[in-house]
Amino acid sequence: MPVVALAPQESRILxxxxxxxxxxxxxxxxxxxxxxxxxxxxxxxxxxxYADGDDLRHLDWNILARLGHPVVKTYQDEEDLAxxxxxxTSPSMxxxxxxxxxxACRVGLALTYVALCGGDTIYGHALGGxxxxxxxxxxxxxxxRVADWLGRLASTEGDSLLEASRRFARSGAQPGVVVFLSDGxxxxxxxxxxxxxxxxxxxxxxxxxxxxxxxxxxxxxxLLVDSESSLEQEMTxxxxxxxxxxxxxxxxxxxxxxACARVGGRYAQVQVGKPLSAFLTGSLRxxxxxx
Amino acid sequence: MNLQSPGALLWLIxxxxxxxxxxxxxxRRRRLVVPAVFLWPERQDEVRANALFQRLRFSWLLLxxxxxxxxxxxxxxxxxxxxxxxxxxxxxxxxxxxxxxxxSDVVPNRFGAARKAVADMIEAAAPSDRLALIEAGPTxxxxxPLSSDPVAQRRGLEQMKRYDAESDVGEALRLAxxxxxxxxxxxxxxxxxxxxxPIQDFVPGKAKVVFMQVGSKSENVAVQALGSSEGPQGKxxxxxxxxxxxxxxxxxxTILADGRAMDSTDAALDAxxxxxxxxxxxxxxxxxxxxxxxxxxxxxxxxxxxxxxEPGAVLRVLLVGPGDFFTxxxxxxxxxxxxxxxxxxxxxxxxxxxxPSNYDVVVFSGTAEKPCKAKGVLTLGRAGDSSPVxxxxxxAKPASFVPTHDDLVRGVRFDGVYVDTGxxxxxxxxxxxxxxxxxxxxxxxxSGARRQVYTSFAPLESDFPLSVGFPIxxxxxxxxxxxxxxxxxxxxxxxxxxxxxxxxxGTVVIAGPAGFSAQAESRDGRLTVKGLDRVGVYTVGRGKGxxxxxxxxRSDAESNIAPRSVVQLxxxxxxxxxxxxxxxxxWRPILLxxxxxxxxxxxxxxxxx
Numbered sequence: 001m002p003v004v005a006l007a008p009q010e011s012r013i014l015x016x017x018x019x020x021x022x023x024x025x026x027x028x029x030x031x032x033x034x035x036x037x038x039x040x041x042x043x044x045x046x047x048x049x050y051a052d053g054d055d056l057r058h059l060d061w062n063i064l065a066r067l068g069h070p071v072v073k074t075y076q077d078e079e080d081l082a083x084x085x086x087x088x089t090s091p092s093m094x095x096x097x098x099x100x101x102x103x104a105c106r107v108g109l110a111l112t113y114v115a116l117c118g119g120d121t122i123y124g125h126a127l128g129g130x131x132x133x134x135x136x137x138x139x140x141x142x143x144x145r146v147a148d149w150l151g152r153l154a155s156t157e158g159d160s161l162l163e164a165s166r167r168f169a170r171s172g173a174q175p176g177v178v179v180f181l182s183d184g185x186x187x188x189x190x191x192x193x194x195x196x197x198x199x200x201x202x203x204x205x206x207x208x209x210x211x212x213x214x215x216x217x218x219x220x221x222x223l224l225v226d227s228e229s230s231l232e233q234e235m236t237x238x239x240x241x242x243x244x245x246x247x248x249x250x251x252x253x254x255x256x257x258x259a260c261a262r263v264g265g266r267y268a269q270v271q272v273g274k275p276l277s278a279f280l281t282g283s284l285r286x287x288x289x290x291x
Numbered sequence: 292m293n294l295q296s297p298g299a300l301l302w303l304i305x306x307x308x309x310x311x312x313x314x315x316x317x318x319r320r321r322r323l324v325v326p327a328v329f330l331w332p333e334r335q336d337e338v339r340a341n342a343l344f345q346r347l348r349f350s351w352l353l354l355x356x357x358x359x360x361x362x363x364x365x366x367x368x369x370x371x372x373x374x375x376x377x378x379x380x381x382x383x384x385x386x387x388x389x390x391x392x393x394x395s396d397v398v399p400n401r402f403g404a405a406r407k408a409v410a411d412m413i414e415a416a417a418p419s420d421r422l423a424l425i426e427a428g429p430t431x432x433x434x435x436p437l438s439s440d441p442v443a444q445r446r447g448l449e450q451m452k453r454y455d456a457e458s459d460v461g462e463a464l465r466l467a468x469x470x471x472x473x474x475x476x477x478x479x480x481x482x483x484x485x486x487x488x489p490i491q492d493f494v495p496g497k498a499k500v501v502f503m504q505v506g507s508k509s510e511n512v513a514v515q516a517l518g519s520s521e522g523p524q525g526k527x528x529x530x531x532x533x534x535x536x537x538x539x540x541x542x543x544x545t546i547l548a549d550g551r552a553m554d555s556t557d558a559a560l561d562a563x564x565x566x567x568x569x570x571x572x573x574x575x576x577x578x579x580x581x582x583x584x585x586x587x588x589x590x591x592x593x594x595x596x597x598x599x600x601e602p603g604a605v606l607r608v609l610l611v612g613p614g615d616f617f618t619x620x621x622x623x624x625x626x627x628x629x630x631x632x633x634x635x636x637x638x639x640x641x642x643x644x645x646x647p648s649n650y651d652v653v654v655f656s657g658t659a660e661k662p663c664k665a666k667g668v669l670t671l672g673r674a675g676d677s678s679p680v681x682x683x684x685x686x687a688k689p690a691s692f693v694p695t696h697d698d699l700v701r702g703v704r705f706d707g708v709y710v711d712t713g714x715x716x717x718x719x720x721x722x723x724x725x726x727x728x729x730x731x732x733x734x735x736x737x738s739g740a741r742r743q744v745y746t747s748f749a750p751l752e753s754d755f756p757l758s759v760g761f762p763i764x765x766x767x768x769x770x771x772x773x774x775x776x777x778x779x780x781x782x783x784x785x786x787x788x789x790x791x792x793x794x795x796x797g798t799v800v801i802a803g804p805a806g807f808s809a810q811a812e813s814r815d816g817r818l819t820v821k822g823l824d825r826v827g828v829y830t831v832g833r834g835k836g837x838x839x840x841x842x843x844x845r846s847d848a849e850s851n852i853a854p855r856s857v858v859q860l861x862x863x864x865x866x867x868x869x870x871x872x873x874x875x876x877x878w879r880p881i882l883l884x885x886x887x888x889x890x891x892x893x894x895x896x897x898x899x900x
Contacts (some may be wrong), residue, residue: 092326185327213326223320226328233328234320239898244332252330 004105004150006113006276013280014110017290018118021202022264025081025176046074081120082136082176083111084201085146086168087153090128091227092185094155096210096272103272104181104208105150110280111179112137112146114290123173124149127164127182128156133171157228165192175200183208184252190259197263204289205260206279207253210272214249216242295369302367306360314353355892362885370877381421381437381474383467383498384409386451387483387505388428389458390785390849394484394589396508402453405482405505409451412480413444423470427463427483428454429786437470455592455826455844456786461490464500464860472496485855485867486848493861502858504867509853510536511588512560514544514596515845517581519572526574528598530581531567534560535588535851542586544568548576555584577601578780578841592785592826593850597841601778605629606769607649609665611636612656617756618671621765622654626781626789626840628769636661642677651773657749667742667772672749674714679722679737680745684715686730693727699736699744699767700725702815703760710755713748736771744768766790785842786824791831793818803829 006014050059050070058072085108093101112122117140124134124146134149159167161182168178178201180193197203218237225232235241257267268283270276284290294300325331386409392402409424416422422444424434435447464479471477477498484506516531534540539561546554558566572579579598587594599605606627610619613634622628631650635658640648642662652667660668660675674680692705705726715731718724722745726734735745750756755764783789793799793813801809801820804827811820811831820840823829829840844850856867 095326183326185330187329218323221320223322224328224331225322225324227324227326231328233331233333235331235333241332245330248330248332 004102004109004147006106006109010110010277010280011113013277013285014114014290015117017114017285019081019083019111019115019120019177020288020291021081021177022266023202025174025202047071048074081115081118082123082174083115083120084123084125084168084173084176084178085111086125086127086165086178086180086182086196087150088128088161088180088182089126089153089155089158090161090182090186091155091157092183093208095183095213095227098272099155100183100208100210100272101153101155103270103276104206105153106276107206107208107270107279108150108179108181109143109147110276110284112150113143114284116140116142116146121174121176122146123176125168126153127161127168127180128158133168133173160188160228161186162188162192162195165195169195169199173199173201177202177204180205181208182206183213184256185213187252189252190255193256193259193263193265197265203260203263203265205256205265205267207256207267207269208272209269214271216245218242293371295371297368299367299369300364303361303364306364307357310353310356310360311347314350315347351895352892355888355895359885359888359892362881362888365881366878366885370881372877380419381471381477382412383423383425383437383471383477383479384412385425385427385460385463385467385479385481385483387458387460387481387487388426388451388453389460389486390453390455390592390844390846391484391486391590391852392453392505393455393592394506394508394511394852395591396506396510396589396852401484401505406448406451408482408503408505409448410445413441413448416441423467424448424451425463425467425470426451427458427460427481428452429456429459431459431463431466433466433470452824454786454824455842456784456824457846457849458487460487461493464490464493464495468493468495468498471498474498481858481860481865483858484852485858486852487858488848489859490861495861500860500863500865502860502865502867504854504856506852506854508536508589509851510538510540511590511593511850511852512536512540512542512583512586513590513593513845513847513850514581514583514843515565515847515850516567517579517596517598519579519598519600524571526572526576526600528570528572528579529567530570530596531565532558532560532583533565533847533850534563535847535853537562537853539564540586540588543584545582545584546570547580547582548572549578550580574600577778578839580841588852590850590852592844593846595826595843596845597782597828597843599778599780599782599841601780603627603773604778604781606651606773607631608652608654608769609633609637609640609650610654610656611661612654612658615656615671615750617750617761618654618656618765621756621762622769623784624762624788624790625766625769626783626787626791634658636663640664652769657751660745666740667769668744669768669772670743670745672713672746672752674716674745674747677743678745679718679720679743680714680716680732680735680747681719682714682716683731685712686715686747687712689713689728689730689733691729692733695725695727697723697725697736699734699771700764701767703764703767704758705733705755705760708753708755708758708760710748710753712752716745716747742772744771779837780839780841783823783840783842785826785844789820789823789840791818791820791838792816793832794836799832801829801831803827 050072054072060071060073063071087104087108115122122137137146178196184207193203221236223232224235260267270279386405394401397404421437421439423437426432426434434451435444467479473496475497479495479498480501482503482505512532512534515533519526519528541559544556544558545552554570560566577600581596583594608622608628608630610632623630640663642664648664650665653663653665654669656671659673660670660678662677670678674682689710694700718735721737721739722735724732725736733747737743755761796813799811799813799818809822811818823842826842826844831838857864
């Protein structure tokens with residue numbers, strides 16, 4: 001079982017930042033993130049007329065004394081943010097050295113670290129697998145537990161990305177940021193993004209690809225076998241075929257990015273073999289995924 | 292396109308079959324598990340096959356390889372293409388430049404058409420083709436030798452000319468055979484109307500003989516005869532016409548006496564028919580001219596004839612014997628000579644027959660002399676009862692000759708002349724030795740009422756005819772046997788060198804028809820005139836001593852301009868070529884195409900692999 005962990009320098013990059021969604025979500029637990037709802041906290045929000053039943057502790061006695069009119073102070077509520085990690089565990093994630101699944105888990109751990117340190121809640125889901133989702137994890141102490149969970153993930157043959165996304169959407173998960181950690185090598189991946197976004201989630205898509213997938217070095221007459229569907233396709237790998245594949249891959253990736261942009265989400269690509277810090281300092285920090 | 296080896300096409304079956312079988316074999320593909328296949332194109336450009344079997348699918352490689360196989364098989368089949376022009380790789384072109392080639396039944400005339408055909412051949416010849424051009428005139432000559440230089444060939448072609456005379460096609464063909472007869476695949480191409488006697492003694496060797504007929508029609512009427520005789524009614528002029536065409540003809544004939552028209556007649560001639568007319572003419576007329584003004588057909592050179600009515604203007608010679616080419620050629624060098632041939636002496640010419648002789652000189656060559664009525668007799672080789680010698684035996688190979696100062700041997704050198712055998716003789720009567728030898732008299736002459744010259748050997752039993760002195764000796768003999776009284780007019784044959792007695796040495800100007808002009812040098816009292824190639828009146832010299840040479844064509848062979856579809860060449864019948872085209876090898880372009888196909892196939896293979 002591979003150990004999913006962050007290098008010290010990667011942890012340093014992630015210190016002092018927290019998840020920055022494009023919009024606000026209602027939390028289920030008190031957290032460190034201001035809510036759209038008024039609540040009890042030290043963050044002043046506004047004044048309003050006193051009404052029967054209002055907590056007298058929030059009455060502004062100074063105004064009442066000067067004006068003779070009761071006014072109460074209202075405060076911003078502070079809630080947590082639900083961050084759902086949807087880790088693709090389909091067989092195609094087993095490609096690469098190290099595997100795409102491991103890289104996806106490390107990206108997930110990095111986001112977990114940011115979220116839990118920022119007082120947010122992490123939910124773990126293994127896409128494609130039949131197992132139950134990981135329960136909510138809060139607090140810094142939960143980082144290791146999530147790491148352990150990520151380390152136990154293994155690729156299994158199961159539902160397609162779209163079916164797994166639908167099941168997630170139907171599960172009634174708390175709206176929040178949904179992070180797809182997948183290679184996205186599914187022709188219906190854009191539909192999966194849309195399905196999740198329709199449930200009120202903000203979709204972040206982190207696509208993990210190997211160098212072999214980005215720049216295949218194949219030649220000769222081949223019988224290609226799909227690792228997930230086991231479909232076979234005869235193909236002669238020559239310059240024309242390689243160029244055609246590259247063009248199709250670029251188009252497919254752009255389609256994923258556009259699908260994310262349509263629903264107000266984010267898209268980033270991580271290449272197996274490249275340092276994870278590039279993603280952390282690039283997409284995560286410079287592109288404003290975290291603040 | 293024609294295939295020399297069409298059987299080679301059968302190779303296409305196993306070749307194409309092998310290629311197709313290779314494409315029918317199923318590819319054993321390398322199995323490769325990939326994350327997803329939907330991004331990969333379904334391309335099946337198989338370049339190798341190593342298992343059995345699959346459905347045949349279209350492939351550019353397959354198409355190119357089949358094309359390459361087809362090109363290989365085509366090359367093996369040795370394709371040929373029809374091309375204009377008749378020339379082969381090594382070709383000697385013989386162009387008939389005789390009088391009949393002047394027939395205008397084709398534009399501009401047969402000679403012009405033949406010249407254009409040669410120009411086309413030069414134009415169509417490949418750089419490796421070698422052509423030679425031979426002018427088959429009265430004296431055949433090589434216009435340009437075997438070469439691959441089209442510029443020089445075109446320049447030489449412009450110098451080729453036509454003659455209003457009979458041509459020596461046989462000699463021209465022999466000349467062509469000496470050029471290409473030893474070359475495998477050589478071609479002798481004869482461009483002619485076929486209006487010549489069957490050619491004997493011609494062997495083409497390894498060369499192929501091709502006859503391209505020029506001309507299309509036969510309509511022609513010729514002045515076949517024009518002569519005068521003294522009769523009881525006075526001087527009579529006879530004029531004969533012949534229609535050589537296949538259709539009846541109607542012509543207008545005009546007779547001129549010393550340039551003045553004295554008669555004009557419309558004559559109707561059947562196909563192949565003759566027509567004649569006799570006129571009483573003044574005795575003092577010097578030159579008669581018969582001219583067909585209208586309806587003369589396609590050949591003009593035989594539409595006019597001249598008859599000179601001056602003493603000494605005509606020397607009628609009868610050559611008796613089995614045939615002696617050298618003597619015959621030497622005799623006709625004299626412009627006065629009108630030569631007839633006979634294998635034996637006609638009874639009308641025998642001594643004792645009634646009437647005067649029709650000949651001024653009788654020449655016995657290779658046959659025994661017979662007593663005849665002629666006042667001059669030249670006996671070459673075999674003496675008779677009337678000869679100025681008595682035969683005493685035979686001799687062989689005389690070692691030395693002793694000439695005299697007699698005019699008969701003036702200018703003739705006998706040093707080195709080889710005589711195989713001859714008659715050992717001694718002079719009798721008025722006979723005098725002109726040339727003696729260690730084996731006895733060689734030449735004996737006698738003067739008197741009859742003049743005789745006797746040689747003790749026949750020309751063909753020696754190499755004397757091959758020496759320069761032989762025609763001089765014959766000319767001297769004719770001068771001796773029929774002393775010259777050359778007038779101002781002389782009837783001659785065109786395209787023959789004429790030797791005239793000329794009193795002064797120097798340059799003599801010659802003017803002729805159609806602006807002809809030339810100069811000749813007279814030496815030793817003789818003037819050799821050359822270049823009188825066309826019929827017409829030529830004026831030699833100026834002033835009082837000027838002579839008029841009247842060149843007219845009288846040749847049935849030339850007047851019969853009907854183009855022959857088959858000619859006899861060396862005992863073989865050669866049919867005319869139906870079409871002026873030839874098959875030329877066509878494998879080089881296909882080979883280049885094959886290389887191009889293989890280059891594309893190689894490029895495509897590299898791109899697909």
